[in-house]
Amino acid sequence: MDLFIQIIIAVITVAFVILMFFLIQTIKALTATLEEVRSTVGELRTDVSQISGDVKEMIHNTNEMTRDVRTKLRSLDVVFATVHDIGQTLHSFTGVMKETAVSLVTTMKSKQHREVYDNEATGHRSSKVTSAITDGILSSVRIWRKLKQQ
Template sequence: MDWLGLGVFILALAFAGLIIILIPVMKNLAQTLGNVADTVETANKSVGEITGEVTVILHNTNETLVDVHGKMQKVNPLFDIIHDTGQAAHNFTSTFANYTGAKADKANDGISILDKKNLEGILRGAAFIYYLKELQKEKKAADEAAD
């Protein structure tokens, strides 16, 4: 045998040794790839089931939104009425405030006249007498109702 044949023989033995060493690695790789295939198949089934459930949930959500939209359309006129009522109340109170402002000016004029002529005590006395008469009327009406 010549050197070339001997070199080829050594390379063949090294290649055979490498193959023998790689056989368990290749078996583990084949097993791992089989497990990955099973996992992917299980994931595909799970995704299919989840997709079905999500489709049902989306359908129910759409029905709920349509129902809520219909009910909001029914309630919108009520909010319009409340808004109009608020506007009317605002207009009334602003008009009343303007009216009472004018009356307040006249009342202030009257108070200044009372202050100038020292008639405040007389008016308080008249108010007290009026209050007492009203109490007597209420007491008399309560006594008559009790009899």
């Protein structure tokens, strides 16, 4: 039985040595992996520092560009306001011109009617030039009204 216990102790010792060998191999692999992780983390810190510096610079440039664009847009506000004022002025001018043309046509019509009436009464004919001008103005007003309706 002593021999049996010695064999068991020898087997346990061999098993323990094999276990220790594999345990040491595993610890060496873990050590190498941890060293690689430590190296990677160090590189990441360097890269993150560099990237954060680049991001800060990009944000700074973007802020400057935004300020510049805002300033230029404010400058354009004056131009657009001026264009708006010019448009309003032209619109008012066009309205006045239209009213003047209508008034002129009305005056010309009344004069033409008076001349026709006077001519019929006196037997004279109105001049062809006055008639042509009146017809031209009347045609222009009709065309203007049609264009405005469209």
